[in-house]
Amino acid sequence: MDGGIPIGQQSDPAIPQIDVSRPSVARMYDYYLGGKDNYRVDREAVDRVAEAMPNVRQLVQENRAFLRRTVRYMARQGIRQFIDIGSGLPTVGNTHEIAQEINPDARVVYVDNDPVVLNHGRALLAADDNTAVATADMHRPEEVLEHPQTRKLIDFSEPVGVLMIAMIHFLTTEERPAVMGRLRDALAPGSHLSATHGTADGKSAEAAADIEAVYATTPTPVSFRSHEEVSRFFDGFDLVDPGVVTLDRWRPDPQDPAPEATGWMYGGVGRKS
Numbered sequence: 001m002d003g004g005i006p007i008g009q010q011s012d013p014a015i016p017q018i019d020v021s022r023p024s025v026a027r028m029y030d031y032y033l034g035g036k037d038n039y040r041v042d043r044e045a046v047d048r049v050a051e052a053m054p055n056v057r058q059l060v061q062e063n064r065a066f067l068r069r070t071v072r073y074m075a076r077q078g079i080r081q082f083i084d085i086g087s088g089l090p091t092v093g094n095t096h097e098i099a100q101e102i103n104p105d106a107r108v109v110y111v112d113n114d115p116v117v118l119n120h121g122r123a124l125l126a127a128d129d130n131t132a133v134a135t136a137d138m139h140r141p142e143e144v145l146e147h148p149q150t151r152k153l154i155d156f157s158e159p160v161g162v163l164m165i166a167m168i169h170f171l172t173t174e175e176r177p178a179v180m181g182r183l184r185d186a187l188a189p190g191s192h193l194s195a196t197h198g199t200a201d202g203k204s205a206e207a208a209a210d211i212e213a214v215y216a217t218t219p220t221p222v223s224f225r226s227h228e229e230v231s232r233f234f235d236g237f238d239l240v241d242p243g244v245v246t247l248d249r250w251r252p253d254p255q256d257p258a259p260e261a262t263g264w265m266y267g268g269v270g271r272k273s
Helices: 025-032 040-052 056-076 095-102 115-124 141-146 148-153 176-186 205-215 227-234
Strands: 081-085 107-112 131-135 161-164 192-198 265-271
Touching: 025 040, 025 056, 025 115, 040 056, 040 205, 056 095, 056 161, 056 192, 056 265, 081 095, 095 107, 107 115, 107 148, 115 131, 131 148, 141 148, 141 176, 176 227, 192 227, 227 265
Parallel strands: 081 107, 081 161, 107 131, 161 192
Antiparallel strands: 192 265
């Protein structure tokens, strides 16, 4: 995918043009996971992150393991519909596969604003009527909630599982109350929020600053926050035990082991009463 060759049918007006002049968080994440849907600019950005955080790919795998555990947890609480915000490319072991192992009729809407995700997601999920991809920006939660694909698959009168895995650290402190509050208010009682957020607690401030500098070159700058600050993203939800903790401490599953802990990210699950 080098040289700026577009993916998919760029003549489709519903698909935004792919910008290969700046790194994309979704394509960087794909590269972290060993995927091929990325450009040189994304790989170079990942290499710069890896200089400051040598175990970044381990962290991404740790994050994926957390996603799987929380989707299973929510599905076992009876959640049958999910919105995966900032999902990246649907891949092996993603939300719909995990949820449908427990509830075969589970419905999943993947939300992302990267055109690569839209192009590939449409093709990958074309045969699954209970799964869709929506192009929307979490910074504008109405886009997520009112998207036709969301409205087609999600019944907001019933509990919903919302995933914001490695996403809320892209919200500014000023955005947090409005974005998280709007999403929370749209959900029925019994709904759950699963989220992870980068932290520099116990880490080198210089390394955290270097990573933030790399993401500042993307359309979605990142912010590392303390445990107290991360916990605020769950305001209005009742935290599921053990609360907001480093990823390795949230209900480890010996049947689905995660890589060795990195300590670079907090995660938690909240339930709306």
